[in-house]
Amino acid sequence: MKYQHIEDSDVVRRGHPIPRVSRISRANFHSEFLTGIGRPVIVTDAMDDWAAKSKWTFEFFSRTYPSAPVIANSPFFLENMSGLSPVKAQLNLRDYVEYVINPGTPPRCHYMQGSWEALQSNGIPLYAPGYRVFSMHPELRSDLSPSPYFADDFLVRLPGYLQQVIEQLPSPIHYLFFAPEGAVAFLHTDFWETHAYLAQLVGRKFCILFSPQDAENLYFGRVLDPVYCDTRQFPMFSDAIPYCGELRAGDLIFIPSGWYHFVVTMSASLTFSYDFFNATNFAPFMSNLFLGLARMVVAPNECRNLTAASQILSAALREAAMVSSVGQSNVRT
Ligand SMILES: O=C(O)CCC(=O)C(=O)O
Numbered sequence: 281m282k283y284q285h286i287e288d289s290d291v292v293r294r295g296h297p298i299p300r301v302s303r304i305s306r307a308n309f310h311s312e313f314l315t316g317i318g319r320p321v322i323v324t325d326a327m328d329d330w331a332a333k334s335k336w337t338f339e340f341f342s343r344t345y346p347s348a349p350v351i352a353n354s355p356f357f358l359e360n361m362s363g364l365s366p367v368k369a370q371l372n373l374r375d376y377v378e379y380v381i382n383p384g385t386p387p388r389c390h391y392m393q394g395s396w397e398a399l400q401s402n403g404i405p406l407y408a409p410g411y412r413v414f415s416m417h418p419e420l421r422s423d424l425s426p427s428p429y430f431a432d433d434f435l436v437r438l439p440g441y442l443q444q445v446i447e448q449l450p451s452p453i454h455y456l457f458f459a460p461e462g463a464v465a466f467l468h469t470d471f472w473e474t475h476a477y478l479a480q481l482v483g484r485k486f487c488i489l490f491s492p493q494d495a496e497n498l499y500f501g502r503v504l505d506p507v508y509c510d511t512r513q514f515p516m517f518s519d520a521i522p523y524c525g526e527l528r529a530g531d532l533i534f535i536p537s538g539w540y541h542f543v544v545t546m547s548a549s550l551t552f553s554y555d556f557f558n559a560t561n562f563a564p565f566m567s568n569l570f571l572g573l574a575r576m577v578v579a580p581n582e583c584r585n586l587t588a589a590s591q592i593l594s595a596a597l598r599e600a601a602m603v604s605s606v607g608q609s610n611v612r613t
């Protein structure tokens with residue numbers, strides 16, 4: 281695997297370790313990790329009361345939802361990455377889980393783009409972006425509580441219809457990643473200035489993060505691979521300050537809003553992830569949401585999932601208008 285010795289790479293050697301904490305109070309989390317540009321941290325007891333921590337295994341998903349549909353890509357979520365030929369495969373969850381456990385064997389799948397040979401030459405395995413676990417399997421919702429115990433989460437304070445709109449966004453906010461060894465999420469920031477966490481249920485991942493203050497040294501996202509970065513093309517990369525940490529089963533990494541992250545899967549892995557917002561990033565999140573909905577009116581063809589979101593929103597607003605007019609007529613009579 282290309283990143284087997286990631287801990288000996290230049291970028292990791294010059295990196296700062298990401299702190300590991302447990303039993304952190306909201307006040308301490310806020311002052312140490314959330315305020316200002318924030319600071320990444322690994323919380324080691326965040327999932328202690330989740331039933332998912334022991335229940336959600338490869339075996340469980342494969343046995344319970346064998347025919348759930350999955351689309352997996354190489355490279356993961358980058359359509360055009362120079363030097364790699366895009367591969368896109370459609371398979372069912374049981375076959376994907378089998379591949380995740382044993383990525384050296386060709387999966388039973390339908391290639392929508394590319395082939396097994398192209399995949400081998402990429403040297404990067406198939407990786408399914410964001411399996412929408414709660415919309416696929418609502419009965420699993422009670423297996424965990426996404427809101428982190430150490431931080432506020434405003435999603436749950438919003439009216440139900442807005443929560444539904446947000447859960448239907450093209451970029452899912454709650455998602456589950458099944459990843460084979462060697463899977464890579466290249467350097468990126470998450471959408472709409474959300475804070476994120478990755479909660480590691482099974483296997484190991486290695487994470488390299490950079491603060492938003494290093495955006496220029498990262499060429500505003502043009503550096504995709506901090507481990508194999510061409511410093512002739514990107515000389516300022518050497519000035520960027522990496523923060524590194526390994527996620528083991530039971531660990532949750534907090535990635536503050538706007539922080540760049542690069543994640544390599546070190547062994548067959550299952551990760552639950554949540555993109556969230558609170559007082560520190562509520563305004564950019566909501567303005568992006570409403571801009572997205574407004575854009576849908578102007579350019580409906582560009583906004584596939586937003587259409588579903590807007591239908592919920594307009595139905596909810598219609599209902600709210602009816603309730604308030606009923607309320608008013610009650611007052612008048
Ligand atoms: O591979 C991972 O766990 C990282 C995924 C990620 O950062 C994302 O989907 O935004």
Ligand SMILES: [Fe+2]
Pocket residue numbers: 468469470476541
């Ligand atoms: Fe991300």
